Amino acid sequence: MKKKTPGYWALNVVSILLAVICLGPLVWALFVSLQHEGKQIKSVLDWFTPPYTLQNYPDIIANSGVPTWLINSLIIAVLVTCLTVIFSAMAAYALAKLKFKGSNAFFLYFLLGILVPGEATIVPLFITVNNLHLIDSYAGMILPSIAGSMNLIIMVTFFRGLPDELLEAAKIDGAGEVRIFFQVALPLSKTIISTVCIFAFVGSWNNYLWPLLCAMSENLFTLPIGIPTLAGTYTVDYVVPLTASMVASLPMIIIYIIFEKQIVAGITSGAVKG
């Protein structure tokens, strides 16, 4: 490396300043969640000064729907992720590796979906799900989020790149198509599966518009739907809503920090190759 110029340090300062702006509101929310309720706030520094307490966390977990919403969010996100991966992988494998009449027609049909934004079909989707009597049920929350064109295309592209020889070898050994898929093709596609997992999980975890319509009763709320209901009850108080926000986000933040490299690689490769 060459010697470090004033420009180098200036850009470092700018980088850090921008990082502080990115992180500031989150760190502040964390400190607010550690304050005693009803503390007098005379200047912004009072939000950051002790005495701290951890009592808000058990309080909110015991006295609000947050644990229920958290569990709902988890169940729905996990099921959406598993079903998305298995159904997309099966369909993609058939389209990419099994030679059969009509595979191109199917592929073109599945491509149409990238042009359909979910936001623009939310009203007829509600009517459809309502006709199936799935409004206000787990199935209604889960099923519409599974078959996405983007995930399918990513997987088709991947399977097409898988050398046929690997699969042929298994075929000669007498394995059927189903066994080849589960025992040869799937284990080879760990990276692409993790990409699709990230997309599916994060998409479901953060989904707002659909659960807002589909979940009618509070015991089916997910975190994104439940959290805002806390604002109405406690309009002046910052501590309860921001503690709830922290409870909702800390698991994701921790997972993100641990798996940052994989997540970033997954998102980038999915977006660029998709």
Place this chain on the structure above:
Amino acid sequence: MSKARRRKTFLVALAFILPFFILYTVFTIWPVIQGFYVSLHKWGLMGKQDFIGFDNYAKFIGDKNFWGALWHTTFFTLITTPMLVVTAMVLAMLANRATKIKRGLRVIYYLPSILSVSVASFIAKYTFAPYTGLLNGVLHSLGILPQDAELQWMQDPNLVWFTISLMTVWWTIGFPMLLYLSALQDISTDIYEAASIDGATKTQQLFRIVLPLLKPTTWLVFLLQMIGCFKVFGQIYLITGGGPASSTRPLIQYIYENAFEKNNMGYAASMSYVLFGILLVFSLGQQLLQRRGEDK
């Protein structure tokens, strides 16, 4: 391949495709068709009431609220997209410099993007709140804002769009930044070395080499962000509720209100078709661009 074998492959393939095919048809394609059918009817939450042809579409002309909502969405897209493109590029360049803090910067710049829309909106709502909120508090402490003055970030019609835009950039900048970052990493270091040997300054390198090489990424980010901005709903709904006095209500919120509060699903479906049409043009543009990029 024998006939029996071919037949078996065909059946296996169908079985593999079937679950995806059913879910995709019922929940993605069918609503598009159903939506058009609904838009030709007077349709309430309980179901079909009357066939009225294109009356729902004709209703747009006189509906000031529809044009208002469409304009809010458009205006939001016009101001936010450029902010997102420029900020994403700058952050990616800063996080791509050879420094010790490189990795930390990437983690932090992306961090707000993992928050769900309600948490991000909640945090923004309290950050922008007057009197005890974070932003006014910081401005007071730094002496930028006099102690007895408060900026009404979410109530003042002159500030509210800036607030929503700023929050959106903070919350969604991660993804476009990653796209730029991966494009920057694809630029070979040889090019910079060759340029330095030829005597090009850093500024010349930026404008003559880096920006032109980033052009395809910029187009991609621009179109993706435009599509994303046009779908705006959650953060506005949660931060301002579309206020003050409906002055920030976006199109999706107006669709939502018509369908689920005013019991007018037919009209909501016809407005959804307008949204669909606009987004279709954007997405076709993006697909064309990506195909062209891959052919090169």
